[in-house]
Amino acid sequence: MITLLKNAKVIDPANHKDGVVQDIYIRDGRIIAKPADSEKIGQVHDLNGKIVMAGAIDMHSHIGGGKVNIARMLLPEYQAMRRLEEPEAHICGANCSHHATPNTTDTGMRYIEMGYTAAFEPAILAVNARQAHMEMGDTPMIDKGGYAMLGNDDYFLRLLSQNADQKTINDYVAWTLHATQTIGIKVVNPGGISAFKFNERRQDLDQQHSHYHITPRRILQALSRAVNEIGIAKPLHVHCNNLGVAGNFQTTLDTMGASDGLPMHLTHIQFHSYGTEGDKKFSSAAANIAEAINSNKHITADVGQILFGQTVTASGDNMMQHLNAKVANPKKSVIMDIECDAGCGVVPFKYRDQNYVNALQWAIGLEVFLSVDDPWRVFLTTDHPNGAPFTSYPHLIRLLMDKTFRNDAFDKLNLDAQAMSNLKSLDREYSLYEIATMTRSAPAKLIGLQDRGHLGVGAAADITVYTDQADKEAMFAKPDLVFKDGELVVKEGKVVKVVWGATHTAKPAFDVGVEKDIKQYFDRYHTMQMNNFKISNDHIAEDGRNHVINHAQG
Amino acid sequence: MTNQQDSMHACPACGLLCDDISGDAIARQQFSCGKAAKFYARVSTGAQPQIAGRAASLTDAVAAAVAVLKQANTPLVAGSSTDVHGARALVRLAQQTGSAMTHMNASSTLRNMKVLQHRGWQTTTLTEVRNRADVILMIGTDVVTHNTRFFDRIVWVDDAMFTDPAARKIIYLGGDKLSTKPGVSPDGRAPEVIACAAEHLPEVVATLRALVMDKPVTAASVAGIAVSTLKTLADTLKAAKYATLVWVSKDLHYDHAELTIENITETVVALNQKSRAMGLSLGGSDGDTSVNYAHTWLNGVIIDAPEWESHDAVVWVNSYSPDAMPPAGTGPVIVLGAPDSQFDATPAVFIPVATPGLDCNGQQFRVDGSVTLPLTAAKPSDLPTLSQVVALIEAQLQGDLA
Numbered sequence: 001m002i003t004l005l006k007n008a009k010v011i012d013p014a015n016h017k018d019g020v021v022q023d024i025y026i027r028d029g030r031i032i033a034k035p036a037d038s039e040k041i042g043q044v045h046d047l048n049g050k051i052v053m054a055g056a057i058d059m060h061s062h063i064g065g066g067k068v069n070i071a072r073m074l075l076p077e078y079q080a081m082r083r084l085e086e087p088e089a090h091i092c093g094a095n096c097s098h099h100a101t102p103n104t105t106d107t108g109m110r111y112i113e114m115g116y117t118a119a120f121e122p123a124i125l126a127v128n129a130r131q132a133h134m135e136m137g138d139t140p141m142i143d144k145g146g147y148a149m150l151g152n153d154d155y156f157l158r159l160l161s162q163n164a165d166q167k168t169i170n171d172y173v174a175w176t177l178h179a180t181q182t183i184g185i186k187v188v189n190p191g192g193i194s195a196f197k198f199n200e201r202r203q204d205l206d207q208q209h210s211h212y213h214i215t216p217r218r219i220l221q222a223l224s225r226a227v228n229e230i231g232i233a234k235p236l237h238v239h240c241n242n243l244g245v246a247g248n249f250q251t252t253l254d255t256m257g258a259s260d261g262l263p264m265h266l267t268h269i270q271f272h273s274y275g276t277e278g279d280k281k282f283s284s285a286a287a288n289i290a291e292a293i294n295s296n297k298h299i300t301a302d303v304g305q306i307l308f309g310q311t312v313t314a315s316g317d318n319m320m321q322h323l324n325a326k327v328a329n330p331k332k333s334v335i336m337d338i339e340c341d342a343g344c345g346v347v348p349f350k351y352r353d354q355n356y357v358n359a360l361q362w363a364i365g366l367e368v369f370l371s372v373d374d375p376w377r378v379f380l381t382t383d384h385p386n387g388a389p390f391t392s393y394p395h396l397i398r399l400l401m402d403k404t405f406r407n408d409a410f411d412k413l414n415l416d417a418q419a420m421s422n423l424k425s426l427d428r429e430y431s432l433y434e435i436a437t438m439t440r441s442a443p444a445k446l447i448g449l450q451d452r453g454h455l456g457v458g459a460a461a462d463i464t465v466y467t468d469q470a471d472k473e474a475m476f477a478k479p480d481l482v483f484k485d486g487e488l489v490v491k492e493g494k495v496v497k498v499v500w501g502a503t504h505t506a507k508p509a510f511d512v513g514v515e516k517d518i519k520q521y522f523d524r525y526h527t528m529q530m531n532n533f534k535i536s537n538d539h540i541a542e543d544g545r546n547h548v549i550n551h552a553q554g
Numbered sequence: 555m556t557n558q559q560d561s562m563h564a565c566p567a568c569g570l571l572c573d574d575i576s577g578d579a580i581a582r583q584q585f586s587c588g589k590a591a592k593f594y595a596r597v598s599t600g601a602q603p604q605i606a607g608r609a610a611s612l613t614d615a616v617a618a619a620v621a622v623l624k625q626a627n628t629p630l631v632a633g634s635s636t637d638v639h640g641a642r643a644l645v646r647l648a649q650q651t652g653s654a655m656t657h658m659n660a661s662s663t664l665r666n667m668k669v670l671q672h673r674g675w676q677t678t679t680l681t682e683v684r685n686r687a688d689v690i691l692m693i694g695t696d697v698v699t700h701n702t703r704f705f706d707r708i709v710w711v712d713d714a715m716f717t718d719p720a721a722r723k724i725i726y727l728g729g730d731k732l733s734t735k736p737g738v739s740p741d742g743r744a745p746e747v748i749a750c751a752a753e754h755l756p757e758v759v760a761t762l763r764a765l766v767m768d769k770p771v772t773a774a775s776v777a778g779i780a781v782s783t784l785k786t787l788a789d790t791l792k793a794a795k796y797a798t799l800v801w802v803s804k805d806l807h808y809d810h811a812e813l814t815i816e817n818i819t820e821t822v823v824a825l826n827q828k829s830r831a832m833g834l835s836l837g838g839s840d841g842d843t844s845v846n847y848a849h850t851w852l853n854g855v856i857i858d859a860p861e862w863e864s865h866d867a868v869v870w871v872n873s874y875s876p877d878a879m880p881p882a883g884t885g886p887v888i889v890l891g892a893p894d895s896q897f898d899a900t901p902a903v904f905i906p907v908a909t910p911g912l913d914c915n916g917q918q919f920r921v922d923g924s925v926t927l928p929l930t931a932a933k934p935s936d937l938p939t940l941s942q943v944v945a946l947i948e949a950q951l952q953g954d955l956a
């Protein structure tokens with residue numbers, strides 16, 4: 001059956017279309033060229049010039065896995081809010097939630113209601129990947145995928161400290177992608193999570209790890225090179241050293257140089273753009289960071305915008321979260337060392353607009369957004385749930401598109417923070433085309449999803465239809481229609497059909513000989529068999545709903 | 555790359571989930587662990603659905619279960635001894651029937667959850683302990699009563715990356731009827747045993763925490779333990795490279811034991827200001843971690859506490875504990891469970907289902923929470939899985955509604 005979207009006003013940066021009115025034809029979940037007149041059209045939606053974009057892709061959102069579930073457990077406070085915030089129209093699970101720790105059903109529902117058709121879990125602990133996939137498998141409506149964390153695992157640090165050749169490292173990295181069913185590689189506080197286990201409290205970029213005697217810079221070099229040489233699309237995803245520390249912008253700038261010009265993605269860069277100026281020794285270094293992004297074309301970044309309210313931060317960075325636990329609100333936190341593989345830290349936060357630091361964090365994020373020139377290299381994230389729940393994206397989009405709205409919000413901030421920000425001097429307002437770039441075309445390109453994030457012939461028919469409105473928050477909160485793989489799944493912001501999506505992976509070729517040594521390591525030091533560490537396609541598809549879509553690389 | 559189905563199985567009989575059980579060991583019934591031996595000796599053949607004790611077809615038994623559920627106003631899903639797949643099915647069934655859902659280990663699970671939800675904690679996992687722990691303090695427990703092979707698999711191992719395993723310091727603090735022999739090192743070094751009855755642990759652990767925090771303690775002894783002994787213990791923990799403080803919630807079964815657990819975890823928090831230490835909660839299974847975790851990600855909340863009085867029907871799942879049944883007087887009971895179930899009181903409906911890791915494949919969380927392992931059918935049978943039976947019940951409930 002062919003579905004026709006008539007008179008669509010297409011905003012599709014990947015195909016350089018900015019408001020072209022055209023018809024879109026869909027068959028078997030794909031966008032097709034205009035069929036012959038003789039072919040029967042099953043379903044017609046006359047869009048009368050409504051805005052049409054590809055489904056949005058969240059390239060960094062903590063939607064599944066150990067620390068996300070710990071965050072759910074940690075905050076029964078949220079349960080009191082259950083059902084109270086029920087918006088007017090949607091299907092929900094029994095315990096409907098719209099806050100920072102949604103259950104898996106609600107995660108999928110809230111995303112699709114906003115026109116998002118995919119989300120990527122950016123911090124899959126390799127050893128915990130099975131759980132992450134179980135949770136993502138129970139997340140309906142959207143496609144999923146993840147980045148596996150390396151760079152603090154003892155296997156890799158041993159390799160590096162023993163001067164293993166790059167080929168061995170490449171093979172191990174590729175093996176990890178296969179074993180964990182992921183599509184990218186992330187490093188969190190390179191070397192720092194491991195150093196914390198040896199009682200170190202900070203790990204600087206050029207400081208030797210106290211046990212392995214290698215630097216984070218060396219870790220970044222080896223991993224960025226591996227990712228590049230095995231040929232996956234997604235650049236190394238980097239959560240820099242010194243998360244959240246005043247003055248950390250210098251580490252961030254230095255980190256940009258650590259890959260010797262190879263592509264790197266710096267994540268939640270807002271949390272890494274802090275200076276030490278002013279009475280409070282905490283200032284915005286967004287201008288320096290944005291300038292560096294503008295001039296370093298090998299760097300991409302997502303922002304990790306904070307928005308005010310209660311949330312919970314869930315990070316692999318147990319070293320820095322252990323420090324942050326002192327300012328937890330409510331006052332509780334979970335810090336874990338995990339399996340000689342990684343760690344995690346879950347710390348609830350309440351960001352308040354009258355708090356100097358929080359107010360400035362808010363401004364810093366927006367300064368970065370508005371000062372990075374190229375929307376292909378900066379991504380719209382709140383680092384859900386760390387900066388704010390992903391459900392606040394429509395609000396964030398309005399902050400970017402509407403200067404008056406933004407400045408009104410700025411005027412309500414802590415006055416000392418206002419004095420330390422140049423936000424009001426930034427006149428830029430994002431266009432719909434730029435929003436479509438940073439939420440559709442660019443993430444698809446970055447991750448290597450050739451057939452997503454655009455509306456060209458052959459693309460998957462993940463499509464969102466909006467009514468253009470002056471209030472961009474209202475516009476992006478409630479699309480008119482959302483199609484997932486060609487099926488109409490949302491009407492007027494309400495889910496009309498439940499679908500399950502797929503899991504996207506990258507499985508580059510590698511020398512399986514590397515497994516011999518990995519197996520020895522497991523047998524000598526681990527508490528499970530290597531074979532049980534590996535996740536098969538069958539396990540992803542176990543409950544008959546999910547399936548793996550592997551993306552050919554290179 | 556596929557998961558080669560090699561001959562090793564993961565044993566779901568306790569929370570340790572040892573995944574080195576060979577098909578050969580199962581065939582010969584040779585195990586270094588009594589719990590595993592008992593588990594793999596179970597026989598599933600010949601089990602048949604029953605209605606009120608009389609043999610019935612699966613279709614009729616499902617219809618009978620549906621009839622019970624439809625008459626109930628406040629059903630309860632309980633026992634919940636199963637794996638992740640079973641947990642998913644039970645959560646769906648509970649949602650569809652408006653049931654509360656609990657687990658046969660709910661009281662020990664919720665004891666830990668109270669601490670987590672009140673203050674959080676700082677914990678570690680088995681591979682970290684295996685490779686780093688130089689001091690292991692077990693509080694109110696010998697561990698091995700629950701996790702038989704803990705010392706073989708984690709403590710007295712041949713190799714560790716960052717410590718000499720044979721040189722580890724093992725300390726038992728309090729507890730009843732402990733078996734401390736497994737704490738003797740391979741070269742014959744005896745563990746330190748600081749004895750007190752479990753019921754005195756609240757004061758003893760509170761004192762230890764105070765000493766670790768350098769707070770003044772004026773008493774000379776607590777529950778018969780010299781404070782100087784506890785001071786030495788506090789100093790040992792502070793000097794350790796990676797102190798591991800172990801508790802088993804089930805062994806702390808006195809009133810307000812969560813306060814003792816919180817004192818353990820807050821001792822760890824205090825130690826981590828200057829040195830490195832971590833908590834480790836052991837024990838567990840009947841899939842308790844899996845069920846609580848899956849319930850949490852599917853519902854956003856942890857499992858419920860059992861309140862037997864307020865329910866007028868119970869769906870009981872006892873896959874890993876064939877002897878376990880709800881308290882007498884609760885009912886009517888629908889058992890979807892172990893084919894070798896033992897009943898004191900005949901349930902309204904009994905549908906034998908495959909036990910994950912014995913009759914069928916599955917996935918189970920280890921007690922430390924970060925690791926999930928595939929379970930493989932050690933002795934495949936053609937019993938339906940819990941998910942399949944629940945799907946039949948759901949289909950009929952839905953059909954009847956339509």
Ligand code: SF4
Nearest residue numbers: 565568571572587703
């Ligand atoms: S210790 Fe536990 S998991 Fe290991 S074999 Fe014994 S019962 Fe099974």
Ligand SMILES: [Zn+2]
Nearest residue numbers: 086092096097
């Ligand atoms: Zn809802």
Ligand SMILES: [Zn+2]
Nearest residue numbers: 060122268383
């Ligand atoms: Zn993140």
